[in-house]
Amino acid sequence: MTRSEPLLVAFCCYWCAYAAADLAGGMRLSYPPNVRVVEVPCSGRVEPELILRALNEGADGVMVAGCLEGDCHYQRGNLRARRRVERLRRLLEELGVEPERVEMFNLSAAMGPRFAQIVAEMTERLRGLPPRKFQAVEEAGA
Amino acid sequence: MIVAQAKPFPELAQMLQDARRVLVAGCGGCVAVCQAGGEQEARILAEAIRLWAGEQGRPMEARAVVVPRQCEPEWAQSLGPAMDEADVVVSLGCGVGVGFLAEVRPGMRVLPGLNTSFGGGTVSPGVFEERCRMCGDCVLGRTGGICPVARCAKNLWNGPCGGSADGRCEVDPQVSCAWHQIAQRLTARGETGFLEEIAPPKDWSTAGDGGPRRIVREDLAS
Incomplete structure (x- = not known):
């Protein structure tokens, strides 16, 4: 399967990045339309399984966006998220997937322009990578 | 508890080369407490196997299941039907769990997804230390x-x-x-x-x- 534009999944914290995405829209800022924003209660909610699943189901890249360091509504969720993303990137390398497809960002609810800029940067980065080979979606029960 | 850690993925990948349908069996006992082989880790590994196989251009089914303890014959046997639907099982139990699952279906390949390390405990979050050598x-x-x-x-x-x-x-x-x-x-x-x-x-x-x-x-x- 190929597509003209890379698909980017953005897990955005309710307290900051999701509001920043909202603000970017409210400010009428233009950013690539290939991003799918998923609201999460905290970036610390984003388990590695969710990122891997997004990649398995067709995402070309995943960004996790949490509050600025020191500003987490739950104190340390964003710090944990960053460490999990770093660990997952090492696993991705072992799986044969470019680790730069996954990235953690920190921003505040007031940083609408920064959100638009990050989406544009990630999209540009993904465009520069070879197209992904991924399998059809299989339901993984537990 | 028995403390274990994930095998490096390339080592597991080597053993999974010919697999088509993989069952990743987690354990809700010690390895869940040290966050190496519980339900969450089983789900992550199943997704990782699918991703790795897909990147190689030969899709593989990978399904995660978990039982409260693989070291109990009844719970190990309860995995039998799920094992029958797979051609390879990766156990995220300690060595005991791997052995018990292999006894459930002696004709199947049951692979260890973890390296069982020692009898120990959590001394601070994410840090585990040996305390008993079971002498x-x-x-x-x-x-x-x-x-x-x-x-x-x-x-x-x-x-x-x-x-x-x-x-x-x-x-x-x-x-x-x-x-x-x-x-x-x-x-x-x-x-x-x-x-x-x-x-x-x-x-x-x-x-x-x-x-x-x-x-x-x-x-x-x-």
């Missing part, structure tokens, strides 16, 4: 609760050795000298008697020689 003849009552078998690099019975300096072990300055700790604790308690005795050689016959150890409790046996 079968516990001496903690005499050594102030500090185990010379598990925590002395030489398993010394009359320590400390000459390599102990400033309370640190000569094998690694990060490691505390177990015998230094034992001496300090017993001295603080005013129980120095044991330290002044020459302990006879430890009876290692309970520690694993002579084949797998077995305990039979007549009051529990069926």
Whole structure:
């Protein structure tokens, strides 16, 4: 399967990045339309399984966006998220997937322009990578 | 608890080369507590296997299941039907769990997804330390609760050795000298008697020689 534009999944914290995405829209800022924003209660909610699943189901890249360091509504969720993303990137390398497809960002609810800029940067980065080979979606029960 | 850690993925990938349908079996016991082989880790590994296989251009099914403890025959057997739908099983149990699952379906390949490491506990979040080597003849009552078998690099019975300096072990300055700790604790308690005795050689016959150890409790046996 190929597509003209890379698909980017953005897990955005309710307290900051999701509001920043909202603000970017409210400010009428233009950013690539290939991003799918998923609201999460905290970036610390984003388990590695969710990122891997997004990649398995067709995402070309995943960004996790949490509050600025020191500003987490739950104190340390964003710090944990960053460490999990770093660990997952090492696993991705072992799986044969470019680790730069996954990235953690920190921003505040007031940083609408920064959100638009990050989406544009990630999209540009993904465009520069070879197209992904991924399998059809299989339901993984537990 | 039994502390384990994930095998490096390339090692697992090597064993999964010919697989088509993989069952990743998590365990809700010790390995879930040390976050190496519980439900969450099983789901992550199943997704990782699918991603790895997809990147290689040969899609693979990978499904995650979990039972409360793989080291109980009933729970291990409950995985039988799910195992029948797979051609390879990756057990995220400790070595005991892998062995029990292999007994459920002796004709199937059951692979270890973890390296079973030691009997230990969590000393701070994400840090696990060995505390017991399961030697079968516990001496903690005499050594102030500090185990010379598990925590002395030489398993010394009359320590400390000459390599102990400033309370640190000569094998690694990060490691505390177990015998230094034992001496300090017993001295603080005013129980120095044991330290002044020459302990006879430890009876290692309970520690694993002579084949797998077995305990039979007549009051529990069926």
